[in-house]
Amino acid sequence: MSKIVFDSFCDKDTFDIAYRLANILKKRSGPVAVCLDGDLGVGKTVFAKGIGAGLNIKRDIVSPTFNIVKTYEGDKRLHHFDVYRISDISELDEIGFDEFLFDDAVILIEWSTLIEEALPKDVIRVVISKNLEKGFDYREVAVEGMDDEDFRN
Ligand SMILES: Nc1ncnc2c1ncn2[C@@H]1O[C@H](COP(=O)(O)OP(=O)(O)OP(=O)(O)O)[C@@H](O)[C@H]1O
Numbered sequence: 506m507s508k509i510v511f512d513s514f515c516d517k518d519t520f521d522i523a524y525r526l527a528n529i530l531k532k533r534s535g536p537v538a539v540c541l542d543g544d545l546g547v548g549k550t551v552f553a554k555g556i557g558a559g560l561n562i563k564r565d566i567v568s569p570t571f572n573i574v575k576t577y578e579g580d581k582r583l584h585h586f587d588v589y590r591i592s593d594i595s596e597l598d599e600i601g602f603d604e605f606l607f608d609d610a611v612i613l614i615e616w617s618t619l620i621e622e623a624l625p626k627d628v629i630r631v632v633i634s635k636n637l638e639k640g641f642d643y644r645e646v647a648v649e650g651m652d653d654e655d656f657r658n
Pocket residue numbers: 513514515516517518519543544545546547548549550551552568641642643644
């Protein structure tokens with residue numbers, strides 16, 4: 506499985522890439538873990554909102570920073586984690602992280618690299634990065650762990 510790279514030139518592009526991804530993932534049954542990484546302010550929350558819209562979640566997706574996880578019901582359930590403020594991996598045990606990983610849901614994990622040792626083997630990795638040579642609002646959105654064919658048509 507190769508890395509699929511998308512160009513994003515504005516918020517809406519990033520939102521739309523996530524929207525498409527969610528529409529593919531919601532056809533899968535069982536847990537689907539999506540790791541979402543990139544520097545501060547790069548657009549992870551914009552991406553999460555696109556995932557929410559693609560899953561047909563009506564509520565606005567807001568960053569769960571202070572409660573680590575928020576759950577939303579949609580065509581497929583979404584557990585949205587933001588582990589930025591986790592200081593110790595044992596905090597994940599306290600919230601029962603492993604049980605979320607078994608749920609029939611999309612498990613979206615912002616700042617996943619901070620909890621690498623707790624992640625399942627089978628994950629989709631999304632990394633958003635800037636490239637100022639391509640413009641202030643440019644973002645590269647790289648998706649690993651999916652087939653190119655999934656994104657056709
Ligand atoms: N191509 C783009 N894609 C996404 N966001 C963009 C893009 N261009 C500009 N932006 C702006 O970048 C900011 C991204 O903010 P966002 O909160 O989504 O980042 P974040 O990665 O979640 O940050 P944090 O690490 O602080 O949670 C927004 O202000 C958004 O308008």
